[in-house]
Amino acid sequence: MYDVCIIGGGAAGMVCAVTAASRGKSVVIIEKNQALGKKICATGNGRCNISNSNCENAAKVLAFFNSLGLVTKTENEGRIYPASNQAADVVFLLEKRLNALGVQVMCGCAADWAAKKKNGFEVSCASRQIRCRSLVLAAGGKAAPQFGTTGDGYSLALSLGHSISKPIPVLTAIETVEDISHLKGVRVAAECSLTRKGETVFRETGEVQFTDYGLSGICIFNMSRHLLLSEDIEFTDYKVRLDFGEPFFQRRARSDFLKMLKDRSGMPGFRNKDLLRSIVPQALAKDIVIRAGMDPVQIQTGNMTDIMNSFCNWTVTVKGAKGWKMAQCTKGGVVLDEIDMETMESKMCSGLYLAGELIDYDGPCGGYNLQNAWETGLRAGENV
Numbered sequence: 001m002y003d004v005c006i007i008g009g010g011a012a013g014m015v016c017a018v019t020a021a022s023r024g025k026s027v028v029i030i031e032k033n034q035a036l037g038k039k040i041c042a043t044g045n046g047r048c049n050i051s052n053s054n055c056e057n058a059a060k061v062l063a064f065f066n067s068l069g070l071v072t073k074t075e076n077e078g079r080i081y082p083a084s085n086q087a088a089d090v091v092f093l094l095e096k097r098l099n100a101l102g103v104q105v106m107c108g109c110a111a112d113w114a115a116k117k118k119n120g121f122e123v124s125c126a127s128r129q130i131r132c133r134s135l136v137l138a139a140g141g142k143a144a145p146q147f148g149t150t151g152d153g154y155s156l157a158l159s160l161g162h163s164i165s166k167p168i169p170v171l172t173a174i175e176t177v178e179d180i181s182h183l184k185g186v187r188v189a190a191e192c193s194l195t196r197k198g199e200t201v202f203r204e205t206g207e208v209q210f211t212d213y214g215l216s217g218i219c220i221f222n223m224s225r226h227l228l229l230s231e232d233i234e235f236t237d238y239k240v241r242l243d244f245g246e247p248f249f250q251r252r253a254r255s256d257f258l259k260m261l262k263d264r265s266g267m268p269g270f271r272n273k274d275l276l277r278s279i280v281p282q283a284l285a286k287d288i289v290i291r292a293g294m295d296p297v298q299i300q301t302g303n304m305t306d307i308m309n310s311f312c313n314w315t316v317t318v319k320g321a322k323g324w325k326m327a328q329c330t331k332g333g334v335v336l337d338e339i340d341m342e343t344m345e346s347k348m349c350s351g352l353y354l355a356g357e358l359i360d361y362d363g364p365c366g367g368y369n370l371q372n373a374w375e376t377g378l379r380a381g382e383n384v
């Protein structure tokens, strides 16, 4: 009989285990993968953007990691990383402390059911039964199933009395109705807006990456969190508008830009497709000119205001979002009203705790999702 059994040895589960074991609890982690923290190692392109200084409780998480011996640094927009840029260091330090505290780790073992018993819980995994006083569900969501997260936590939570708001893959790339594969490989700064039936629902400036199926990049990932479907809203009701002028005009007036285009249109040998040369990558320059209704190889034709408008209002229709395999996070999950968010204890089943991406929280790129996992794992570990 353990004091605490944790299902899921990812971000939330490991932090919860260290915290609970530091309070003298006997703890076992059940992890489906052959090793703990597989997904953590892949985060932040292998650098692990562990938190963001703009998060309300970033200091608490940093104090925890400090106590493990992790040295961090803060970069642009408050993004916090290990100073070494090595996600594996985060996992190493967590594992070191788990070992030192005597936490039992069962890897390669998927929990298939859990039931409430008189004095606690019984959990079954790989035909073994484990008994515990408190049970923590930290099995993650459904995003990136290649790291073990196939949504098992939802069925376990449902079986213990919880409701689940529909899981949707987010922080993912967007597919477009228009074939823009000729722009594959272009990377450019733009103000990215998402409109739903004409109403703007999201706006962010950053680098956009063009792919053979549509658009990618951090602001497009953040945009995917706002692609919500319902009976009367489908993907094609959403349009992505890119304004390449917005980042460019931070250093120049729009009127100067128009004058520059007019001057260029008179330059010897300049064709329409050369009007935006050295301003945006050439494949995009040509596309913008065509969208302005001009022949790219013609010399000095058309209205420069049309090019300016096409440059500032490049629009495509959404066909869909890349699914679970590419998504970095899950929107939806265990309904928050059913959890005491101070302690992470279930309001539906005493002694049950829920932490991490399994609960109905998703944040933007920049360290917010790991912060949620560590923070809820800490809270559960302090209260089990």
Ligand SMILES: Cc1cc2nc3c(=O)[nH]c(=O)nc-3n(C[C@H](O)[C@H](O)[C@H](O)COP(=O)(O)OP(=O)(O)OC[C@H]3O[C@@H](n4cnc5c(N)ncnc54)[C@H](O)[C@@H]3O)c2cc1C
Pocket: 007, 008, 009, 010, 011, 012, 013, 030, 031, 032, 033, 036, 037, 038, 039, 040, 042, 043, 044, 045, 048, 049, 050, 051, 109, 110, 111, 112, 138, 139, 140, 141, 143, 144, 147, 148, 149, 150, 151, 152, 153, 327, 328, 329, 355, 356, 357, 358, 366, 367, 368, 369, 370, 371, 373
């Ligand atoms: C490629 C990628 C990059 C990312 N980069 C960042 C980033 O830089 N910063 C950031 O804030 N967020 C990032 N995220 C999101 C972040 O990794 C997750 O939100 C976070 O790991 C969630 O923590 P968790 O503990 O809830 O779940 P996870 O870390 O996913 O851990 C859940 C664990 O439960 C295990 N499990 C599942 N079912 C069972 C079962 N039945 N029995 C036993 N074990 C089970 C899984 O194998 C897994 O190890 C990224 C995600 C991806 C996919």
